[in-house]
Amino acid sequence: GDVHPPEAAFFTARGHSIRDIDPNRFDADRLRARRNAYAALLLSGGHSTPPTPTAEAREEAARKNALATIEILKQQLEPLLHALARDSGANLSAQLRPRSEDYAKAFTANIADAARTAYESLWDEAPRVEHTASNSKLICHIAPAGMLVDDNELSRFFPGGYRSIAPLLVANRVWVAWKYIAPGQTAGMAYDGLVWLDDHWAWLPKPYRVLGKLIQ
Numbered sequence: 001g002d003v004h005p006p007e008a009a010f011f012t013a014r015g016h017s018i019r020d021i022d023p024n025r026f027d028a029d030r031l032r033a034r035r036n037a038y039a040a041l042l043l044s045g046g047h048s049t050p051p052t053p054t055a056e057a058r059e060e061a062a063r064k065n066a067l068a069t070i071e072i073l074k075q076q077l078e079p080l081l082h083a084l085a086r087d088s089g090a091n092l093s094a095q096l097r098p099r100s101e102d103y104a105k106a107f108t109a110n111i112a113d114a115a116r117t118a119y120e121s122l123w124d125e126a127p128r129v130e131h132t133a134s135n136s137k138l139i140c141h142i143a144p145a146g147m148l149v150d151d152n153e154l155s156r157f158f159p160g161g162y163r164s165i166a167p168l169l170v171a172n173r174v175w176v177a178w179k180y181i182a183p184g185q186t187a188g189m190a191y192d193g194l195v196w197l198d199d200h201w202a203w204l205p206k207p208y209r210v211l212g213k214l215i216q
Contacts, residue, residue, distance in 0.1 A: 070142045070154075073174070077194075080201070081138055081178055084129040094126045096194070096203035105197045106204060107211075111168045114214045119204060127205050130189050132180040137188075140178040146171035159192060161208025168211055173197065 083092055098106075103116040143154035148166040155162065158177045169175070174196040181188035193205040204210075 073142055074140050077140055077142075077176065077178075078138060081140060085132045085136070085180055086134075087129065090126045090128040093128045093203065096201055097123050097126065098202040098204060102197050102202045106170060106173055106195050106202070108168050108170065111211060111214060115204075115207075115211065118210045118214060122205070122210070127203065129180075129191060132189065133182050135183055137181040137183075138178065139181065139188075140176060142174055142176050144171065145169035145173050145175055148175070159190075159206070159208060161206070161212065162192075165208045165211045165215075168215075169207070 080092075087093055098116075098119060100116065103112045103119070106112075107115045141154070141157035143158065145166055147154045148158060148162045148169070149155075150163070158175070162175075175192070176194035177190070177192035178194075179188045179190040191205070193207060194201050194203055
């Protein structure tokens with residue numbers, strides 16, 4: 001599993017410094033194992049943690065482990081999200097276009113083919129992030145699809161439409177919602193739909209709109 005991302009995957013000095021400290025942390029197998037571990041913790045209610053005196057203690061341990069891993073993923077995502085906001089030619093956005101096989105990984109079997117058709121039409125013109133000031137504040141939220149079904153500390157930062165279509169998403173896939181807030185502002189441009197699919201990110205913007213049209 002000694003598979004590392006290309007040099008172009010690191011966009012900032014901070015990204016390079018993190019990579020240089022421990023290049024092996026970006027090994028595909030290690031990243032996949034980390035993602036699987038915290039998704040399982042979130043979705044299992046803590047049953048994969050060592051036995052503890054009470055069910056409440058197990059759940060709290062799982063919660064803390066999951067949130068800690070989410071913070072690590074946020075740090076790894078920051079260079080990509082900042083780079084998207086500087087992507088004047090939409091070249092980086094185009095690299096996030098879902099592969100044909102990605103739809104069966106992100107969506108349940110009954111909707112995957114229809115989702116592929118809808119998103120391939122959407123991607124005829126690559127979605128893009130509007131340019132933001134270089135010192136804009138980035139706010140990023142991450143949750144596995146299984147946590148988007150109801151209101152909780154991870155799901156409440158996602159657009160409300162995710163609640164209705166969460167059962168159509170593969171439960172252990174990690175989704176991202178993010179926004180950029182310009183200096184002096186309290187609101188900003190919001191985006192969503194990045195999803196981690198084994199060894200790469202794919203961008204499936206606003207699945208609640210796309211899937212909502214398919215199930216009407």
